[in-house]
Amino acid sequence: MSADRVSPDRKTIFVGKTICRLVAVAPWTWPVVRGAVGRFFDQAATGWDERTEAGSPEHLATLAGGLDAIPARPERVLDLGCGTGAGTLFLAREFPTASVRGLDLSPEMIAKAQAKIGLDPDARVSFRSGDASSLPYGDNSFDLVAQINMPVFFREIERVLRPGGGLVIASSLGDSTPFSTPEKLVRRKLASHGFDHVYSGAASEGTWVAATLEEPR
Numbered sequence: 338m339s340a341d342r343v344s345p346d347r348k349t350i351f352v353g354k355t356i357c358r359l360v361a362v363a364p365w366t367w368p369v370v371r372g373a374v375g376r377f378f379d380q381a382a383t384g385w386d387e388r389t390e391a392g393s394p395e396h397l398a399t400l401a402g403g404l405d406a407i408p409a410r411p412e413r414v415l416d417l418g419c420g421t422g423a424g425t426l427f428l429a430r431e432f433p434t435a436s437v438r439g440l441d442l443s444p445e446m447i448a449k450a451q452a453k454i455g456l457d458p459d460a461r462v463s464f465r466s467g468d469a470s471s472l473p474y475g476d477n478s479f480d481l482v483a484q485i486n487m488p489v490f491f492r493e494i495e496r497v498l499r500p501g502g503g504l505v506i507a508s509s510l511g512d513s514t515p516f517s518t519p520e521k522l523v524r525r526k527l528a529s530h531g532f533d534h535v536y537s538g539a540a541s542e543g544t545w546v547a548a549t550l551e552e553p554r
């Protein structure tokens with residue numbers, strides 16, 4: 338970690354983790370906090386990369402670790418809670434033929450992400466604002482869904498992921514990540530949503546869980 342990174346304070350960690358637990362066990366409570374969360378990240382968008390070191394090797398190490406665990410050669414990739422797009426652009430570099438979508442609740446975050454796209458005549462990478470609790474994509478739209486530091490909306494992920502597709506849930510500061518869900522709870526929810534081959538690990542300062550959606554027998 339560099340001296341410039343601003344570490345999350347204890348209150349932020351407590352509030353973020355409480356939201357993630359709630360979303361995992363009682364997703365119907367999300368609309369109660371959605372407005373406040375959106376406003377918080379709209380305000381946080383300016384200077385986000387500098388404060389959090391989003392896009393640094395340390396920040397992306399957990400996503401990379403999770404990707405290594407699943408045999409993914411995806412053609413359609415979704416980055417949920419993409420923020421300023423660091424993870425999305427990493428996924429686009431990792432999978433040079435894939436179309437990669439980044440989605441975030443905060444229009445201000447999306448504007449920062451959008452500004453990072455250079456000339457992309459094939460529109461291989463694109464960003465849009467939206468809510469991971471009701472994704473603007475059809476069933477089986479993606480072969481890989483990834484997210485860094487974001488509450489997990491299991492039902493929607495299961496819906497938009499094709500059977501056999503991969504999921505990576507990365508927490509770049511491990512247990513100290515404000516938006517992180519305990520691994521035990523993640524594993525329980527993954528099992529109840531039809532995921533198998535669940536792996537987990539640590540990389541840099543963070544942790545990841547990776548899984549594949551069961552294929553019909």
Ligand SMILES: C[S@@+](CC[C@H](N)C(=O)[O-])C[C@H]1O[C@@H](n2cnc3c(N)ncnc32)[C@H](O)[C@@H]1O
Nearest residue numbers: 378391418419420441442443446468469485486
């Ligand atoms: C802690 S930030 C992480 C951003 C980025 N993934 C990164 O690692 O730099 C969490 C992001 O998730 C977004 N977010 C929170 N809830 C969301 C939801 N239900 N749907 C889409 N994005 C959401 C926030 O707007 C914010 O940009």
